Amino acid sequence: MGWLSDHINMIGFIGAVVILFLTIIIAVFYINKMKSERADGELTTHEWDGIREFSNNIPTGWLLTMLGVMIWAVWYILFGYPLNAYSQIGEYNEESRIYNQRFETIHANMDADKLREMGEQIFLVQCAQCHGLTAEGNDGTAQNLTRWGKVEGIIDTIKHGSAGLHVAGMDDPGIMPEGLLEEEKDIQAVAQYVMSEIVGDKTKTYDKELVEYGKEVYNDVGTCFTCHGDNGEGIEGVGPSLQVYGKTAFLNDVLEYGKKGNIGVMPSFKYLNLSEREIEALQSFIATKQEIQ
Numbered sequence: 001m002g003w004l005s006d007h008i009n010m011i012g013f014i015g016a017v018v019i020l021f022l023t024i025i026i027a028v029f030y031i032n033k034m035k036s037e038r039a040d041g042e043l044t045t046h047e048w049d050g051i052r053e054f055s056n057n058i059p060t061g062w063l064l065t066m067l068g069v070m071i072w073a074v075w076y077i078l079f080g081y082p083l084n085a086y087s088q089i090g091e092y093n094e095e096s097r098i099y100n101q102r103f104e105t106i107h108a109n110m111d112a113d114k115l116r117e118m119g120e121q122i123f124l125v126q127c128a129q130c131h132g133l134t135a136e137g138n139d140g141t142a143q144n145l146t147r148w149g150k151v152e153g154i155i156d157t158i159k160h161g162s163a164g165l166h167v168a169g170m171d172d173p174g175i176m177p178e179g180l181l182e183e184e185k186d187i188q189a190v191a192q193y194v195m196s197e198i199v200g201d202k203t204k205t206y207d208k209e210l211v212e213y214g215k216e217v218y219n220d221v222g223t224c225f226t227c228h229g230d231n232g233e234g235i236e237g238v239g240p241s242l243q244v245y246g247k248t249a250f251l252n253d254v255l256e257y258g259k260k261g262n263i264g265v266m267p268s269f270k271y272l273n274l275s276e277r278e279i280e281a282l283q284s285f286i287a288t289k290q291e292i293q
């Protein structure tokens with residue numbers, strides 16, 4: 001039996017044999033006792049439905065076992081685990097940390113094309129199930145990532161609201177209601193202002209007049225600055241920073257904490273222990289995706 005060469009299998013097998021052996025012995029003992037036992041002990045005054053219980057002391061073995069278990073439990077909680085005990089999760093996290101350090105070193109000088117290819121591979125394995133192969137969100141069942149980090153993404157959020165994005169200082173992520181702005185011009189203006197001035201997107205040219213008007217709308221009482229701050233820096237416990245929208249830091253936050261959206265829940269992907277380079281690669285791939293017309 002080659003499988004017994006593994007010490008874990010051997011320990012499990014020995015334990016199973018011992019349990020089976022003890023079960024047989026105890027079962028035979030009590031069967032024989034049932035045949036010879038006589039109800040001639042002292043009874044208590046407690047009675048239920050004509051049945052009274054024997055006045056027997058708790059067996060010494062039971063008391064010693066219970067005391068031993070209590071002592072072991074206290075030791076286990078205070079000293080045995082998790083401070084000094086082996087942890088598979090701890091081992092996995094340590095191995096992941098070492099691997100990520102090597103990974104960062106190996107891929108430190110990747111060019112933009114290679115970075116995007118890496119991000120595409122991560123996306124197809126981890127994200128495409130919900131967001132689709134084209135990142136358009138599988139007919140509305142998940143966020144359309146082709147609008148990620150773009151004016152269109154800001155417009156979507158303004159029109160449809162946002163739920164469940166992690167905010168520092170909040171145990172229960174907040175909700176941005178839909179319909180805060182109703183006029184199409186206001187929505188377009190704020191979206192352009194956020195991307196141009198707050199996010200600092202230099203890849204596109206924005207309408208200066210619309211951006212200036214968007215700044216005025218953004219700072220109106222009861223609109224955006226109330227939760228996101230005057231400069232989009234975010235307010236702890238109230239609203240997230242808009243300065244990192246569409247950037248690696250924003251993606252890292254979503255991956256770590258997940259997101260409770262209006263149409264479902266995206267779980268946390270923290271367990272993957274993705275390296276900074278991998279998250280950067282994923283961001284690079286998402287940022288280059290274009291909506292299919």
